[in-house]
Amino acid sequence: MLVLFCCVFLFLQKNYRVAIQNEGMVKDLVKNLSSDNEELQMLCASAIFKCAEDKLTRDLVRSHHGLQPLVSLLSKAENKQLLAAATGAIWKCSISMENVAIFQEYKALHMLIGLLTDQPEEVLVNVVGALGQFAQIQANKAAICNGGGIRALINLLNGTNQVYNFGSSAVLVQNNSFIDPTSLDGVRLVWSLLKNPNAEVQASAAWAICPCIENAKDAGEMVLFLIGGLKLIIQLLKSPSNEVLTSICAVIAKLAKDKEILGVLSDRGVVPLLAGLTNTTDDRLRCHLAEAIGHCCMWSSNRACFGDHGAVGPLVSYLESNDNLLLLNTTMALYQLSKDPNNIITMHEEGVVEPLVKLIASGTDEIQEFAAGCVRNIRLLVLANQRAIY
Known part of the structure; x- marks a missing residue:
């Protein structure tokens, strides 16, 4: 019965x-x-x-x-x-x-790790899903690594099953500090998941890539070795998924710290694509987008290009947020953009001075520094115009 x-x-x-x-x-x-x-x-x-x-x-x-x-x-x-x-x-x-x-x-974790190899697909999907839950506890992260779980998960990234591709990359996000691109070739495999048609897999892979770039001894050499991957990054800036856009902006913010990579991204049209996202109302996307814009300003004429593509005005509206990280990234971006005279004119027209002055008085040290630098650049342009008139 x-x-x-x-x-x-x-x-x-x-x-x-x-x-x-x-x-x-x-x-x-x-x-x-x-x-x-x-x-x-x-x-x-x-x-x-x-x-x-x-x-x-x-x-x-x-x-x-x-x-x-x-x-x-x-x-x-x-x-x-x-x-x-x-x-x-x-x-x-x-x-x-x-x-x-x-x-x-x-001892379930140890037994699950042992099931990551030589098992049918339906078992692997479940095991990876379980490890994704276990990895949310800090102590389990080292256990997954020390038990051989990271190597096994990276090997699964070569598979075609989207469910455990997503699960594997999600667990790798939890254990990103254990990914060694030289011995496991993990970055290349995780990066390849950006080609996956599933938006969740794309976003999870992008989040996993961020700390790999940040922790690599030579991130520039590593990513230039994967130069074809930069084309994928640019393409994903056209994704309809906000989570994908947010994660890709986070990747770009890390990549743009290397001048050679920033040059390649700029040549591939990163500036207009980032500028086209600035009207978003999603604060998580705004946060990583502002950071990406700020770092991309460090190349050639990118500052002026952002202004030409209408990025400055929407960024000013981000200052209405109460989120400190969003305010930090926004003031950093505005400070970089304020080094171009035309952008200063746009900022002034959008009423940027008042919120910046408030942040100088009440923000964190870094926010105060960027806000003050932006106001200084605005003031210098005003004084230069006054001298020209008189």
Whole structure:
């Protein structure tokens, strides 16, 4: 009877799942995870997998002591159907950090890392998903690295499955300080995910690339080796996804600190594309966009080009924010742009002086410095015009 129930259970809609929770059937599912019948174990684990996206189910599995039996099922690696069901249930149950802590008591992380190789796709997807949840806890990051998880995850990036491509790159974001581009060739593989058609994969890969560039001993040499990748960066500035745009702007802000790379980006048209994004109302995108614009101002005529493409006026409106990081990046960008006389005229017309003066009085030290520098440049232009008149 319970086997039949489990088969039907896999296809139940959300409203039926709630009823099953209320009727106490989760307790029966947990009880039969310890059955001698592997088919019954598989069906019960599958049912938990299907329903554990719901927090109440995750809490019920924990309260009925079902987490340890799920970990025990990982030892039955020969039965791939059972293994897929067990890893799926662990993945979904680990969405709750309280469950992750209990899984850790039973050495689940070590066992999951061991399943990253020589497994069917349905198992790998679940394992990578579970590791993505485990990696949200700081102590687990070193464990994933020391257990060989980073190398295995990077190897999975060569695969074609978008789900574990996304999952692998997401875990690598959590563990970015362990990516060694010289020994693992991790940056090249993560960078290749920018070609993936899935926006989530693209954004996750871009976020993973940022610290790799920042922590590399010679970021310029590393990225110039991947010079074709800069074309991808430019193309993704046309993405309809705000998350992709935000992550790509963050990458550009890091890349633009190298003059050779900035020259290549400028030649490929980065300035008009960044300028075209400035009317966004998304504060996260604004923050990284302003930083990218500020650093891109360091090349040739880019300052004037940003003004020609209408970037200055919208940037002034960013000063209305209460977010310190957004204000810091915006004042930095405005300070760089204020080194061009025409941009100063636009800033003055947009009423930039009053908010800058307020920031000089109340902002952080860096914000005060950039705001004061911008006001100084405005004042110098006014004085120069007055001298020219008189």
